[in-house]
Amino acid sequence: MLKPISQESSAHRFHVLAVILSLLLVLSVPTFLVACGSQPTTPTPQTPSAVAVELQIFAANSLEKALPEVQAIYTQQNSNVTFADTQFKGSGDLVSQLQGGASADILITASASTMDNADSNGSIDASTRVNMFNNDLIIVKPKGSSTKIDSLAAVNAPEFSRVAIGDPDAVPAGSYANQSLSTVGLYSDSSGKGGEYLEGFGDKVVVQSSVGNVAKTVSTGDCQLGFVYTSDLYRYDGIESAFTVPADTHKAIVYPGAVVKTSKQATEAAKFLDFCLNDPEALKVWSEYGFEVAK
Amino acid sequence: MTHSAVYRIVNALLFVLLLGSVPALPQAALAVEQTQQEGAEQQAADEAVSVSQNNDAAKMAGFDSALSAFARYNSGTGRSVGGVDYGYRYPLAGADALAVLAVEGLTYVYVPDHIAAQFHLDIRDSQVQAHVAQLLEALDVAVSNGGTTLLQLAQPYAFTSESRLNHDGFAIEFGVEVEPGYFYTLISSSDSSDPSHVAYFAETALLVPADSFTIDAAPEGLEAFWNFLGGIDYRPFWVSLRTSAVALIFVFILGLGAARLSLRMNNRVKDVLDSVFTIPMVLPPTVCGFLLLVAFGNSTAFGRWLIDHGIELVFTWPAAVIAAIVVAFPLMYRTTRGAFEAQDSDMLDAARTLGWSEGRIFFRLMLPLAWPSIAAGTVLAFARAMGEFGATLFVAGNYAGVTQTMPIAIYFQWMGGRTDIATFWVFVVVVISFIVILFINLYASHTQRFRKGSGSGAATDAPSDPSANQATNAVSNGSSASQTMPVAPVPTQTDTL
CATH class of the missing domain: 1.10.3720.10 (MetI-like)
Structure with a gap:
């Protein structure tokens, strides 16, 4: 007699608890909505001289550590300018994303060809296009690894079973790497895209969706070698340079920047690009991370 | 400021509560501590030299001078300023800064004359050179992050107080004010050869008295874990x-x-x-x-x-x-x-x-x-x-x-x-x-x-009124x-x- 009653009452408690929980959940939603709605609309103090501006930047994945530091310096000097969450992805992804309807003010890619694509898509204002940085291509290995490479062709040595390379269609570092590999016969197309890897070598190649992923998989030891930019060394722990790819085996590595055509704050965006190139404090950041500000 | 602090604490508490419901917490805390300590241990390997937490200052026992405002520049720029071409340049920490330039075969360390005099340093004294080099090497290892370090280069240091010198056909100038308040190491060539790959990298630091700052030990244990929680974007x-x-x-x-x-x-x-x-x-x-x-x-x-x-x-x-x-x-x-x-x-x-x-x-x-x-x-x-x-x-x-x-x-x-x-x-x-x-x-x-x-109690427990x-x-x-x-x-x- 007693047992079923006590079970029933505890079951009651349980159901009441369930109802309260679901009520809480439902009630919490408007609160969140209000909270989330109120954050962006909080009026930023506007002085007549400086209208608050929030710039959205799409930047090559390799700039992930350096660019936010430069942005912080810029906001310090120009308190009316803040930055939305900057998107760091493979340059090809960013161009597709812009074409797909994402809104941004500035695009910085890691190769001239990806910027050319953005230009022919009509995504950028070509008159604002400017070469921002030079970079070098290197082969990295896990930190402390004893492997030695003295030539480009050595990446096909039997001791290496996995070599990380960026997807040439989305990751400029990947197409630069393939251009270099084509000079030693490991890749079939000298443009770095659309070709095949040499039989045997192709099985070793692990294609990655961003240069950051290349660096990361090498740092974890999952790949013994990877093709990244010099600047990637300084933003990732756990990798070290094994070989500097000769600059004459691939196209010059240039990072073009441009104001996006649909930007509603094009003047402010252009100002920031100019700041990146000419400010001595910004230069310190770029130099630290190995980005050579273009001539 | 206080609002964000409160927010941070609330968030941290929330997660501590959340994590607290699982007995695995101590191991997790330990794992985080260990990753944070790895860096510290690496620095500690350089016995006598102690490096600040943000890797910009270092001092050592038995040396009255120390280095601060240290920075390593893995690249410079050939960009002109105001239409003037200065060759290839690396930033410096200021007018009185030490400049380090690693080129093939040797590493230049430029100490301005008046700074050497101010700190009573004879830069030709091998003891002084060894001390400065040790400080530089410790800082260099801490920030090199996979780049070639001074230690790996293992090449001789050339201490100099000459602000201009020639290297392999290139002119090197230290401490040049290019823009008001900004000083650089310049590398230029008289002919058309490219000065951008002359140096592997450049470094800079300020000489300061060793007793002008203290180096705090890196936080450990719970404090490190707390800092870690506080630093997370929730x-x-x-x-x-x-x-x-x-x-x-x-x-x-x-x-x-x-x-x-x-x-x-x-x-x-x-x-x-x-x-x-x-x-x-x-x-x-x-x-x-x-x-x-x-x-x-x-x-x-x-x-x-x-x-x-x-x-x-x-x-x-x-x-x-x-x-x-x-x-x-x-x-x-x-x-x-x-x-x-x-x-x-x-x-x-x-x-x-x-x-x-x-x-x-x-x-x-x-x-x-x-x-x-x-x-x-x-x-x-x-x-x-x-x-x-x-x-x-x-x-x-x-x-x-x-x-x-x-x-x-x-x-x-x-x-x-x-x-x-x-x-x-x-x-x-x-x-x-x-x-x-x-x-x-x-x-x-x-x-x-x-x-x-x-089911078993239905006959007796069912309420008489169904509604x-x-x-x-x-x-x-x-x-x-x-x-x-x-x-x-x-x-x-x-x-x-």
Whole structure:
């Protein structure tokens, strides 16, 4: 007699608890909505001289550590300018994303060809296009690894079973790497895209969706070698340079920047690009991370 | 400032509470401590020299001078200033800064004359040279981060106070003021040869008295863990919660509606409809994401029509909600439909003979009977919405504080080299998932037990007034409904999970 009653009452408690929980959940939603709605609309103090501006930047994945530091310096000097969450992805992804309807003010890619694509898509204002940085291509290995490479062709040595390379269609570092590999016969197309890897070598190649992923998989030891930019060394722990790819085996590595055509704050965006190139404090950041500000 | 501090503390407390519910906390804390200590140990390897936490200052026992404002520049620039070409230049820490330039075969260390005099340093003294080199090497190792270090170069140092010198046909100038207040090391050539690859890298630092600053030990143990928690951006948690909660409201209503709708259909239509409702569960999330992007994006007529009418969804928070709804909906729909289908149609017919309207039957009979399944489906749908990654990344992107949910944060933090933060989020997601499954299991076993219990006690415990029991039925379970409805015991439909 007693047992079923006590079970029933505890079951009651349980159901009441369930109802309260679901009520809480439902009630919490408007609160969140209000909270989330109120954050962006909080009026930023506007002085007549400086209208608050929030710039959205799409930047090559390799700039992930350096660019936010430069942005912080810029906001310090120009308190009316803040930055939305900057998107760091493979340059090809960013161009597709812009074409797909994402809104941004500035695009910085890691190769001239990806910027050319953005230009022919009509995504950028070509008159604002400017070469921002030079970079070098290197082969990295896990930190402390004893492997030695003295030539480009050595990446096909039997001791290496996995070599990380960026997807040439989305990751400029990947197409630069393939251009270099084509000079030693490991890749079939000298443009770095659309070709095949040499039989045997192709099985070793692990294609990655961003240069950051290349660096990361090498740092974890999952790949013994990877093709990244010099600047990637300084933003990732756990990798070290094994070989500097000769600059004459691939196209010059240039990072073009441009104001996006649909930007509603094009003047402010252009100002920031100019700041990146000419400010001595910004230069310190770029130099630290190995980005050579273009001539 | 205080607001953000409070927010930080609240967040940290929240997670400490959350983590506290799992006995694995000590190990997790330990793991974080260990990763933080690794860096410190590396520095400690350079016995006598102690390096500041942010790697910009170093001092050593037995040397009255120390280095501060240290920086290593892995590249310089050939960019001209105000139309003037200065060759290739590396920044310096100031007018009085030490300049280090690693070129092939040797490393120049420039100490301005007046600074050497001020610190009573004879830079030709090998003891002084060794001390300065040791300080530089310790700082260099701390910031080189995989680049070639001074130690690895293992080449002789050339200490100099000459501000101009020649190296291999290139002119090197130290401490040149290019812009007001900004000093540089310049490398230039008289002919057309490229000065940009003369140096491997450059470094700079200021000489300061050793007693002008102290170096704090790196925080350890709980303090390090606390600092770690305080440094985490908790927005992915709130974004996840917000997105899944809003998605859940839609999923709940749509799922129930679709399940009810599919019951009324004739069989052929039902099969087709059922496939449509269920397909997001079978499709890879990237396919859902792709289709959503095509539907709402800029590249199709429909998407452009929407955008022209002010509905810009792609890469916004509503897109994340839509993605979550699409992937979570089938879970709600299928569990609910399963429960509805298992209900005894005789019982429903009996209700109809009593004159109940279809609406009343749905809300007063079917829903209460199916409630355990609905509850489980709701929790599962919520968990699925929280775990959504592929479709969200496709249509909503990765905007911190807007669309960056926990799964997306894990991927991008890992990719960005911040494995410790990724680990933290993994831990949080595992804990949440564990709680969700535990909740479903407890709930299921509870209703199961209750049904058995009430079955045996039904004859004596059933309230004499059936209507008094209806309130209980409305929130609870199927078997007690069998007490009020004149039908055979309902078959097990509640614990399909």
